[in-house]
Amino acid sequence: MTQKEALKVLKMGKNVFLTGAAGSGKTHLLNQYIDFLKERGVEVAVTASTGIAATHIKGLTIHSWSGIGIKDTLTDYDLDFLEQKQYLYKRYEKTKVLIIDEISMLSSSVLDSINKVAKMFKRNNLPFGGMQVIFSGDFFQLPPIQRYNPETMSSNQAAPKIPFAFNSDAWANSDLHVCYLSEQFRQTDNKLLDILNSIRDQIQTDEINKTLSDRIIPIEDDEITKLFTHNANVDTYNQGKLDSIDIPGKTYKMSSKGKSNLVETLKKGCLVPENLVLKKGALVMFVKNNPAAGYINGTVGRIIDFDDSFPVVETKNGEKFTALPQSWSVEEGQKILAEITQVPLKLAWAVTIHKSQGMTLDRAYIDLSNSFVEGQGYVALSRIQTLDGLFLKGFNAKSLTIHNDVKTRDDDFRNISDEIFEKTKKITEKDFEKEHKAFLEKIDAKKFKVSDPEGNKLSTFQITKNFLKDKKSLDSIASERKLTVGTILSHIEKLLEEKAIKKEDFVYLKPSTKEFKEMYNEISEKIEEKEDKKLTPIFQSLNGKYTYEDIRFIKIFL
Helix, strand or coil, X not given: CCHHHHHHHHHCCCCEEEEECCCCCHHHHHHHHHHHHHHCCCCEEEEECCHHHHHHCCCEEHHHHHCCCCCCCCCHHHHHHHHCCHHHHHHHHHCCEXXXXXXXXXXXHHHHHHHHHHHHHHCCCCHHHHCEEEEECCCCCCCCCCCCCHHHCCCCCCCCCCCEHXXXXXXHCCCCEEEEECCCCCCCCHHHHHHHHHXXXXXXXXXXXXXXXXXXXXXXXXXXXXXXXXXXXXXXXXXXXXXXCCCCCEEEECEEEECHHHHHHHHHHCCCCCEEEECCCCEEEECCCECCCCECCCCEEEEEEEECCEEEXXXXXXXXXXXXXXXXXXXXXXXXXEXXXXXXXXXXXXXXXXXXXXXXXXXXXXEECCCCCCCHHHHHHCCECCHHHEEEEEECHHXXXXXXXXXXXXXXXXXXXHHHHHHHHHCCHHHHHHHHHHHHHHCCCCCCCCECCCCCECCHHHHHHHHHHCCCCHHHHHHHHCCCHHHHHHHHHHHHHCCCCCHHHCHHXXXXXXXXXXXXXXXXXXXXXXXXXXXXXHHHHCCCCCCHHHHHHHHCCC
């Protein structure tokens, strides 16, 4: 299922389990839907199972948002105590949509507890009190944290059954529509994709073992980030490498505002230290996505200079970025409850596999020889874009395993998603609009904002500009405005002509695929050749290979 198809299911108000392989665009789609809801004044609870995941989507941990805190299960006394909290009553009363990201790391007992609390506060016995619920994640990645240490167990002692969220009563009763995303936006190497898919299918062949064994390469290259399974030595390793650079460091202090408890949550969730010490020559990693600037979460480089006191980072490919301060926030509805600001870098000589989740790395040196839990190997290997970027210290049999329950349920999820896709294909545009409209009325959605804060009506170009500011895709802008992609491109052309936007404002629209690069080169070459820059002569010279929209799209970048 594509992102576009999954978004359609979400907009019909269905409860959804959004899943797919690492790099399939789950978080991107979530952010699209969150933007859609917020633009219409809908109260959406944006949460995740961990603090790190929550910072990626400007949300809270589900434990904090729901009110259950550190408890796995709730007694009647606990429920009575929670019911006295007026702020929780108000929170649940106004929330129409609940999103829980990284669902793989949430236990079944916690999900059942959240369901109980939601029903209680919403005064509604439907699952989660009648809110639309969206669970997002990939069960092939890290499982719920176990309350035991696998390394200290005897060989004949059976490990406790992992309490996956899909084993909960709440999951079973929520009529979840599975949207299994099939596109791949991270890996560009078919050999690596074959290995990752083989791990998901639990097919371990001699060829795969040989391919991985060939990547066991002794390496002393400090330009390559090392991923380790254990947390203990990562900070010590990074600090030791920084100390070996015998020059004074520059310190960047984090600033913050908002509720103190939420500020502390943000500090723990984001990967940047409160006092960040950097030196020229240090290997660093960006820990926040900024497509407009050109870097993403996981971009690695070395500090080569300081520009107006801010670090200049050069990647292995020679790209240079000035790391200006960025913000992480917790939002509820239209309000920013807390915000921290810091230079978005961390030392990158080493990082744990756990904290690498969500990152995209060009190259990494990975030690899987001490893997102790299913999914660790898959998470680590799926951070890399190509097999050439993978350097292994070693791997053990455990590192390539997936929990049997996950494999069995994944087959079910794929089948359900296929059924949902076939049903969705048969829905007419008229029936979709009817169901979509009914859902918007149910959640008290307002019309998309077409006025500024003073109530002045915005021009059609300004509305498009605001969509670009929110990093919406062309298809998404066209769909939500009920206009063609061609019309949206004409808006961009007009905004450029009037210098109301710069190319940097929409560079995020530019795909990084091989196919797009080929199209870009062919079309731009013809445009440069032609004295007449009108669309028709260029279209004809390309013998109809590309559409008029393709040509217009390329032209806005030239």
